[in-house]
Amino acid sequence: MATVMARGLRKTFRVADKQPGLAGTLRHLVHRRWRSVQAVREVSFSIEAGEVVGFLGPNGAGKTTTLKLLSGLIHPSGGELAVAGHRPFRRERAFLESITLVMGQKQQLIWDLPPLDSLRVNAAVYGIPEREARRRIAELAEMLELGEELTRPVRKLSLGQRMKAELMAALLHRPQMLFLDEPTLGLDINAQARVRQFLADYNRRTGATVLLTSHYMADITALCPRVLLIHEGRLFHDGALAELSERLAPWRQVRLELARPLSAAQLAPYGEIEALEGCEVRLAIPRERLTATITRLLAQLPVLDLEVSDPPIEELIGRLFRQGSLEPAPR
Amino acid sequence: MSFLPPLRVARTLWTVQFAYMAEYRAEIALWALSGVLPFIMFGLWSAAAADGSAAAHGSVAGGGGPLLGLSAAEFARYFVCAFVARQFSVVWVVWQFEEDALEGRLSPYLLQPLHPLWRYVAAHLAEQATRLPFALVIASGFFLLQPQAFAWPAPGRLLLGVLSVGLAFAIHFLLQSLIATLCFWSERASALERLFYVPYVFLSGLVAPLQAFPPELQRLSLHTPFPYLIGFPAQVLAGMPMGGEAPFSLAGGLAAMVLWLLLLVPALLLLWRAGVRRYSAMGA
Known part of the structure; x- marks a missing residue:
């Protein structure tokens, strides 16, 4: 009870x-x-x-x-x-x-x-x-x-x-x-x-x-x-x-270390670019396309290292509060 | 929530508050010293008597005696008893309560199974115990200067005097708690306490015994709680005549005090209940 x-x-x-x-x-x-x-x-x-x-x-x-x-x-x-x-x-x-x-x-x-x-x-x-x-x-x-x-x-x-x-x-x-x-x-x-x-x-x-x-x-x-x-x-x-x-971030973060720098235009088709600094890239990729996108990344780009992670919850909540627009939870 | 605290709670609250007040003994000594207004008034009245205007005042009071119908020794004794009555009926709950409400300290008190006002009662009683030696020293100093004023009251009178000082404290505490409770509506309820200041100073017996006022005002004031806050207990303690021409009778005065208590306790509890519903726990 x-x-x-x-x-x-x-x-x-x-x-x-x-x-x-x-x-x-x-x-x-x-x-x-x-x-x-x-x-x-x-x-x-x-x-x-x-x-x-x-x-x-x-x-x-x-x-x-x-x-x-x-x-x-x-x-x-x-x-x-x-x-x-x-x-x-x-x-x-x-x-x-x-x-x-x-x-x-x-x-x-x-x-x-x-x-x-x-x-x-x-x-x-x-x-x-x-x-x-x-x-x-x-x-x-x-x-x-x-x-x-x-x-x-x-x-x-x-x-x-x-x-x-x-x-x-x-x-x-x-x-x-x-x-x-x-x-x-x-x-x-x-x-x-x-x-x-x-x-x-x-x-x-x-x-x-x-x-x-x-x-x-x-x-x-x-x-x-x-x-x-x-x-x-x-x-x-x-x-x-x-x-x-999961609800706040229906995407995952993919960190890439590339063999050579690529432009934002070259990376954009794979996901939202969160950070791009020389050979270091951080992409946000929708969860449902994650596997397919990683396969494409490995096949099409000069990837030396790849790491998949959930975005930190602090960051998500902080972003959410800054945006200030929320839909109430269904009851 | 239970209203009356059990003995152990009362004892513990008092001892802890006494320890707290003892930390502030120097400040309390200064507060005791700041309560010498009755002695100043005694000096002024005595000077007035000496320059011959006393007779006029005496006639106003209808006493026809040396001063307001009182002997010089009785007069001095009244003021030292007014000093004592005031020392042990001083109330400051409205300021403390307001501060606690504004700073959020009231919130934990409201969530404990003890009416928060008992904490303030304990604090006042502990403060009185702390101020006792200072008040005795000051009163002794007065007796050294005015030895004719010294007289032991009869044991019965002393007992009734102590009881009436206790009742005066209770009435004063309840009155000020009523104003303090307005903190639930207004952030600065203590300002309202100032409304009571003038009637308190003049009608309580602090500046003059009630005999000094015109008979109509005496009668009117007896329908307010003010003369019972200092004047009545002081006159009981001083062994002054009661009944007849005197403004107070012993039984009537005590009965009036009990009536005020019976009126103020439910009024306070009702106002408190309404106030707590409005409490927004600001600052908490």
């Missing part, structure tokens, strides 16, 4: 528009103009317990708003939503005890005190017995490689240490549903890798469902067998990352 069920989910915000300058300011004072921003438009999906799902999309796509809706932080403007058998925005105790939301660097840790103090508060708030809380803190500290940092004021910790302590605070009550908004934002490569590893371990150990947004494709590729691609509040893709790659 699905642990998350969203059907026709919508969220509209009303925002005031203000033109710059004195005239704009005066107009804004006298006659305020409002406009509706549809942050989430008719989004439908369901997620099974224990899944790790990545939300992809450019800034302002509606990813974070969707996470806020799922966690019950904000009320939907329409549609149906059930998470772990609850309507999130009612924020019933049983629901709140089963979820957590980590919003990047937005800390629930008390800035001037050591993380242990914030952890004590969380243990009390969630009704975790003190001995059990100590056990969980030790376990999480080991998984996240935190030690004496827990007794140092939060303001003295590095970004990575803070993020790990933030995760500890967010997971102390052993939530079964994790909503993570950019959990590795701003961290260096090593810290990113450790946080990713921790999340994978946590999912494996506890069977928790994990929904995360990230700008780092490495997070998504390492953690999420399934991705939801959201753009302008609409769901564009729901499925495996590989399927997304």
Whole structure:
């Protein structure tokens, strides 16, 4: 049974528009103009317990708003939503005890005190017995490689240490549903890798469902067998990352090393030229013509070496977002 | 979400907030020092009495005594008690809440099984504990300068005085929380708090005991929460006469405070519920 069920989910915000300058300011004072921003438009999906799902999309796509809706932080403007058998925005105790939301660097840790103090508060708030809380803190500290940092004021910790302590605070009550908004934002490569590893371990150990947004494709590729691609509040893709790659790029990249340079005109009949530099060529060739085209390339051109690859997913998604025109996924 | 926190939560929140406030003890000492307005007002009133205008004020209050119908010692004692009442009923939740809402810190609080306002209650109580020694030092300094003002209240009065200061804090906290809750609608709800500033300063008893005001204004003000924020607890603590000609009666004052609480708690919960529906988690 699905642990998350969203059907026709919508969220509209009303925002005031203000033109710059004195005239704009005066107009804004006298006659305020409002406009509706549809942050989430008719989004439908369901997620099974224990899944790790990545939300992809450019800034302002509606990813974070969707996470806020799922966690019950904000009320939907329409549609149906059930998470772990609850309507999130009612924020019933049983629901709140089963979820957590980590919003990047937005800390629930008390800035001037050591993380242990914030952890004590969380243990009390969630009704975790003190001995059990100590056990969980030790376990999480080991998984996240935190030690004496827990007794140092939060303001003295590095970004990575803070993020790990933030995760500890967010997971102390052993939530079964994790909503993570950019959990590795701003961290260096090593810290990113450790946080990713921790999340994978946590999912494996506890069977928790994990929904995360990230700008780092490495997070998504390492953690999420399934991705939801959201753009302008609409769901564009729901499925495996590989399927997304196929859908976004119905072609493959063929790198050629030639014995002598050829002109673009000579190469154009074989595929779209992505790069041409001396004897190095990169062509984009439709998947259905790949075999036939490679046969022709080898037969007709002075090819020294040939390599076929999928275009990098980062590049595809980046291109997609720059183009800005998407067709929503069929539902 | 449960509204009342269990004892362990309350204890932990308070101890952690106390540790936090202790980090800011120097700032809190300065805040305590900045609350000496009642002493300044005492000086002004005393000077006015000395140059002979006191009689006029006294007649306004209808007391006919040396000053507003109060002896010099009672008068001084009132202001030191007003200082104490204010020290332990100061509320700043609207500014903290607004900052938390704007910076996204409110979001994790809203997703925990504890009403977020309890965190602010704990922070205020911890701050009061931190400011206690500073307030005592300042009050002791006043008694050194005005030894005639010193008198131990009767134990019953002391107990009721402490209770009324606690109730005053609760009313003030609820009032300001109502304004803070408007943050769900407006990003700068704290500006609205300024609307309360003038009635608070004049009617709360900070600048003068309620006796100093015309009888009509006294009667009118008793229908607002302001005289109960400082004036009433200060008069209870100071052992001033209650009932009869006095503006407050002991039972009436305490009953009024309880009534305000009974009115403000459901009002706050209703406004909160409506506000949370509008919450857009900006900055988060």
